[in-house]
Amino acid sequence: MPDLATLGTIALMASGTYLTRILGYLALRNRTLSPRMRHVLDSVPGCVLISVIAPAFVSDRPADLFGLAITMLAATRLSILPTVVIGIVATGLLRHVFGG
Amino acid sequence: MEATHPTTVSDCDPAQRATTRELCRGLWASVPVLLGFIPFALVLGAQATQKGMSAVAVPVMTGLNFGGGSEFTAIRLWSSPPHLLLIASMSLLVNSRHLLMGAALEPYLRHVPQGRALASLFFMCDESWAMALADAKRRASINLSMAYFMGVSIGLYLTWVVFTAMGAMLGPLIGDLERYGFDMAFTAVFLVLLRGMWRGRVACRPWFVSLVVAALTYCLMPTGAWYVAAGALAGLCSAALMAPKEGK
Numbered sequence: 001m002p003d004l005a006t007l008g009t010i011a012l013m014a015s016g017t018y019l020t021r022i023l024g025y026l027a028l029r030n031r032t033l034s035p036r037m038r039h040v041l042d043s044v045p046g047c048v049l050i051s052v053i054a055p056a057f058v059s060d061r062p063a064d065l066f067g068l069a070i071t072m073l074a075a076t077r078l079s080i081l082p083t084v085v086i087g088i089v090a091t092g093l094l095r096h097v098f099g100g
Numbered sequence: 101m102e103a104t105h106p107t108t109v110s111d112c113d114p115a116q117r118a119t120t121r122e123l124c125r126g127l128w129a130s131v132p133v134l135l136g137f138i139p140f141a142l143v144l145g146a147q148a149t150q151k152g153m154s155a156v157a158v159p160v161m162t163g164l165n166f167g168g169g170s171e172f173t174a175i176r177l178w179s180s181p182p183h184l185l186l187i188a189s190m191s192l193l194v195n196s197r198h199l200l201m202g203a204a205l206e207p208y209l210r211h212v213p214q215g216r217a218l219a220s221l222f223f224m225c226d227e228s229w230a231m232a233l234a235d236a237k238r239r240a241s242i243n244l245s246m247a248y249f250m251g252v253s254i255g256l257y258l259t260w261v262v263f264t265a266m267g268a269m270l271g272p273l274i275g276d277l278e279r280y281g282f283d284m285a286f287t288a289v290f291l292v293l294l295r296g297m298w299r300g301r302v303a304c305r306p307w308f309v310s311l312v313v314a315a316l317t318y319c320l321m322p323t324g325a326w327y328v329a330a331g332a333l334a335g336l337c338s339a340a341l342m343a344p345k346e347g348k
Contacts, residue, residue, distance in 0.1 A: 002157035005181035008158065012188040013174060014164035020195040021221045024202025025209065033207070036343040043339035044204035044332070045233055046297050047310040048197050049290045051331030052226060054314030055322075056287045067284055077292035087288035090176035092281030 015085040067091030111183020116254040120248045126251020131234075133227050133252075134259040136285030136345065137168075141260050144171055158268035163261045169328075170194040171264075200336070201229050207333050208236055208244040220246060223253035227289065236297045305342060310335030 002010075033041070056068050071087035078086070141162075148158045153175070162171060170191035177187050202221060209217045232249040236242070298304060314331025321327065 002154050002160060003181075005184065006157050007160070009174075009182040009184045010161045010164060011186050012184060013161070013170065013191040016192040017165050017167045017170055017189055017195045017198070018222060020192065020198035020204055021224050022139045022218055024199040024204075025217065025221060026202075028203050028206040029214065033242065036340060037140045038207075039343040040336050040339045041204045041207070043306045043336060044200050045230060046294060046304060046307045047332045047335030047339070048200060048328070049226070049230060049294055050250060050307050050311045051314035051328045051335070052197075053287045053290045054311055054327055054331055056284075057311065058315045058319055066347055067281065068287065071284055071288045075288065075295050078292075080129075080289055080292045083292050084132050084136055084288045086286050087284040088281045090281070091284040 004024050061095070061098070063094035064091065122245050122247035123251040123254075123315070126231075126245075126248040126253075127255050128251075129248070130228075130252040130255030131230060133231070133289050134255050136289055137256060137259045137281070138263050139285075141167060141263030142267035142270070144168070144175060145264040145269070146271045147172075147267075148175050148178070148264075149271045151175055152180045153178060153268075155265070155268040159256035159261050165191070165216065166223065166260060167195050167198075167259060168260070193329070197226075197332055198224065200332060201226075205229060205233065208233065208242060211243045212246055216246070217233040220250060220253070223250070223257055225253075225256065228253045228256055230290070230293045234293055237297065238322075239340035290304045306335040306339040309338040 056064065059065055059068070067087065067090050070090040071083065074083040074086040144162070145155075145158050148161075149155055153161075161174070165171060171192050173190050174187045177183060177190060201224060205221075205224070212220075227248060231252050232244050235245050235248055239245075294307070310331040313334035314327045317330040318327035
């Protein structure tokens with residue numbers, strides 16, 4: 001059984017995480033949005049997603065950058081599953097070859 | 101209750117059938133993404149037990165919290181006894197992007213009763229959020245398909261909790277999965293989702309601002325998750341500045 005300090009930390013961490021999930025929703029509930037605000041919110045998905053993966057673009061390993069380029073090319077024309085497979089295989093092979 | 105009746109609900113109720121179909125569609129769509137979850141989940145569980153967390157505590161954490169970035173951060177900072185406030189505040193910081201994500205999702209949830217929306221938001225992670233939004237955009241609808249969202253979420257949630265627990269139990273047997281390129285799975289998923297949201301170079305200028313600022317922040321401050329906050333906020337500021345004039 002986990003001890004009290006562990007459970008307390010997990011509980012506090014989990015409640016904070018849940019708050020971040022609902023606060024943005026609650027803040028906008030029953031509000032009318034200005035066109036500018038709507039335009040900004042439309043950009044949220046892309047800006048968040050690209051920020052999360054930004055470290056991949058500045059990797060110091062050549063194998064990773066080549067792998068990223070191949071994955072990007074795949075992403076422009078294939079669906080999720082083949083892109084994931086190509087990304088993993090290409091990056092794994094390149095790291096093996098370059099010794100990354 | 102239904103089991104006592106001779107006919108099952110799915111046989112006669114078209115609304116119920118549509119919900120089930122959407123649920124399965126979501127579950128199916130989650131498969132390629134959950135494959136990417138597995139190596140991360142195993143690594144997280146293995147790292148957690150190396151840091152002295154018990155094998156039972158790991159699924160408790162991942163099941164109650166369900167936010168990979170914050171969990172990796174918590175494990176990195178884990179000690180015995182844990183620094184309660186440090187870990188809680190770092191989780192808040194890492195997950196602060198959820199504030200923006202929830203706000204962006206709100207217009208798509210207006211058809212959902214508040215209680216149900218709050219309950220399902222527990223499952224909002226980068227992937228389930230992006231996939232459900234991308235799906236609504238593809239259908240050119242302002243209503244999120246809640247059953248699709250829940251289908252995606254169930255697939256991802258179960259995978260995450262089960263495989264972090266397995267990682268905790270298998271711990272020392274797991275080598276360095278990153279060597280095999282599994283970390284590229286997330287980048288690949290996000291790139292495909294981004295392609296689905298692409299609306300041309302002009303409309304997506306804020307993305308490039310985000311990318312550049314996030315990458316620079318990451319180079320300067322590789323620890324923590326500052327780069328996500330900095331990149332997202334910079335992109336949104338540029339979106340506000342480039343917004344079409346009011347009334348248009």
